[in-house]
Amino acid sequence: MTTKTILQITSLSGYELEIGRSLWCLEDVRHNLTEKLKGLSQRELDKKMGSRQTIGSLLYHIAYVEAGWLYGEVMEKETWDLEIENFFPLDGWPDGKLVHIEGDTLETHLHRLNKVRETLLSHFRSMNLEDWRRVRVLDEYEVTPEWVIYHLVEHEAHHRGQIFQLLREIRGG
Numbered sequence: 001m002t003t004k005t006i007l008q009i010t011s012l013s014g015y016e017l018e019i020g021r022s023l024w025c026l027e028d029v030r031h032n033l034t035e036k037l038k039g040l041s042q043r044e045l046d047k048k049m050g051s052r053q054t055i056g057s058l059l060y061h062i063a064y065v066e067a068g069w070l071y072g073e074v075m076e077k078e079t080w081d082l083e084i085e086n087f088f089p090l091d092g093w094p095d096g097k098l099v100h101i102e103g104d105t106l107e108t109h110l111h112r113l114n115k116v117r118e119t120l121l122s123h124f125r126s127m128n129l130e131d132w133r134r135v136r137v138l139d140e141y142e143v144t145p146e147w148v149i150y151h152l153v154e155h156e157a158h159h160r161g162q163i164f165q166l167l168r169e170i171r172g173g
Contacts, residue, residue: 014125019132022149023124029153030117033160036167037106044170045109046102053098055166058159059109060101063116064092066152070120073136074145084119087112124149 011020012027045056053061067084071077079085090099127145135142 012121016127016129016132018129019124019127019149022146022153023121025153026149026156027117029156029160030113033156033163034110034113036160036164037110040106040167042103042105044167045104045106047166047170049166049169052162052166054100054102055163056104056109057098057101058163058166059113060088060090060104061092061098062156062159063109063112064088065155066120067116068092069148069152070116070123073138073143073148075123076136081119084116087115 009021010024011017012023013020015023040055045059046054048054067080067088071080071084080088090101092099124145132146133144135144
């Protein structure tokens, strides 16, 4: 007898049900990404393919953007907590282009991604639906935490696809 795979969205426990469902989606994208990265070599992390970013640069970017949206738009803070800031010694977009990252190990990248995600999940744990949908009024636009999480799912899934394509090309398959 074969066991059927069940494809459904559930809610992370410890969160308002609707918030937990969106966070589950964010975690699912991350799980798929990190599973594919297992066994990645330093050469693969740092390999430049034409004008495209390295896998390491994309991983740095994913974490940087997540931290930026969390602190700027959701928490409405001008600065990041020092612990998180220390994970990003380089500006994410010098001269309007993604920063080039080379030499950071896979463990360093995963640790950075995990610490930013832990901070995000911790913040959303105490959020209620009213705050989830409360509009943050910024100079350039207005945004809700609900939309931020949607955007982060979309953003990471997009870059995950780029990383998977790079891996296929690097590995010749």
